[in-house]
Amino acid sequence: MASNSIGFRMEQFNGKTAVVTGAGSGIGRALATRCAGEGMRVALADVHEGRLNDLRTKLEGEGAQVLACTLDVSDAAAVSAFARQCCAELDVPDLLFNNAGILRIGEAWSHSPEDWQIILSINVLGVVHGLNAFVPPMLEAGKKAHIVNTGSVGSLVAAPAMAQYTAAKMAVRGITETLAHDLAAREALIDVSLLCPGPVLTSISDDLLGVEASSEEVDPADHLMVGQPDFITPEECADRVFRAIRERRFWIFTHPFNQYISDNTQAIVTGENPVYREVAFD
Numbered sequence: 001m002a003s004n005s006i007g008f009r010m011e012q013f014n015g016k017t018a019v020v021t022g023a024g025s026g027i028g029r030a031l032a033t034r035c036a037g038e039g040m041r042v043a044l045a046d047v048h049e050g051r052l053n054d055l056r057t058k059l060e061g062e063g064a065q066v067l068a069c070t071l072d073v074s075d076a077a078a079v080s081a082f083a084r085q086c087c088a089e090l091d092v093p094d095l096l097f098n099n100a101g102i103l104r105i106g107e108a109w110s111h112s113p114e115d116w117q118i119i120l121s122i123n124v125l126g127v128v129h130g131l132n133a134f135v136p137p138m139l140e141a142g143k144k145a146h147i148v149n150t151g152s153v154g155s156l157v158a159a160p161a162m163a164q165y166t167a168a169k170m171a172v173r174g175i176t177e178t179l180a181h182d183l184a185a186r187e188a189l190i191d192v193s194l195l196c197p198g199p200v201l202t203s204i205s206d207d208l209l210g211v212e213a214s215s216e217e218v219d220p221a222d223h224l225m226v227g228q229p230d231f232i233t234p235e236e237c238a239d240r241v242f243r244a245i246r247e248r249r250f251w252i253f254t255h256p257f258n259q260y261i262s263d264n265t266q267a268i269v270t271g272e273n274p275v276y277r278e279v280a281f282d
């Protein structure tokens with residue numbers, strides 16, 4: 001479904017401009033590579049300089065025009081400077097992927113206020129900073145465009161030991177739905193999507209492997225889902241994202257889980273107390 005009724009489908013991407021945050025690894029890297037492969041200019045941001053430079057070298061070697069900025073998306077001023085540089089050196093973006101994010105686990109009462117600050121400032125404010133910096137020039141340019149914010153299955157489902165991640169990703173869902181309404185109210189030609197990946201084989205869990213379990217009941221390894229058959233590659237994820245952009249769909253699910261969502265929603269409608277059932281794909 002389109003996010004507004006008057007936008008036009010982005011038929012082709014060649015010669016247009018894409019912005020990807022968290023581009024150094026995983027889903028962001030695959031999105032950036034796909035954009036460059038479609039003939040787009042790409043503005044890439046990541047906090048990890050080495051990963052970013054590696055990708056820049058690869059994409060430039062393949063003939064793409066690349067702007068690479070090492071920055072932390074929780075730094076509003078840095079994201080604003082990145083947006084100004086992107087608009088000046090490449091163009092106002094046609095595709096904006098607010099994708100950078102981190103994963104943290106632990107029981108709901110186990111995180112310090114400082115830990116909360118970190119995850120919310122990256123996973124939530126990182127998206128907000130991308131919108132604040134890029135949407136005004138995109139509106140002013142008045143061209144067809146599409147914004148994809150990366151949420152998660154956790155934007156829809158609360159899982160045990162995931163209070164921080166769930167809080168952040170549900171916030172991203174709220175921001176993204178509201179963004180679609182706000183742009184539609186302005187009759188802007190900008191479509192919006194919420195990417196809700198299921199398990200994608202990336203590095204997101206790597207720094208969890210060293211995290212101490214906060215109690216005997218919560219072992220980080222139980223939440224990594226490593227080795228489960230449902231994992232897809234970041235490239236498959238990017239493929240599903242591009243299909244959704246072409247079809248102007250708001251909800252991007254990398255895995256089918258209609259039955260699961262419908263059962264969960266029905267439980268809310270009938271007033272059942274929450275009972276966690278492991279996420280199941282159709």
Ligand SMILES: NC(=O)c1ccc[n+]([C@@H]2O[C@H](COP(=O)([O-])OP(=O)(O)OC[C@H]3O[C@@H](n4cnc5c(N)ncnc54)[C@H](O)[C@@H]3O)[C@@H](O)[C@H]2O)c1
Pocket residue numbers: 021022023024025026027028045046047048051071072073074099100101102103122150151152153196197198199200201202203204205
């Ligand atoms: N992999 C999955 O199964 C999965 C599932 C659901 C949602 N997601 C979401 O997908 C997005 C991408 O994650 P991924 O799985 O590709 O992980 P990843 O760790 O492979 O890549 C994330 C990239 O973001 C960068 N990054 C982290 N913090 C940053 C910051 N403050 N500023 C700028 N860059 C930063 C990292 O350096 C890394 O290069 C995240 O928002 C994540 O929550 C992933």
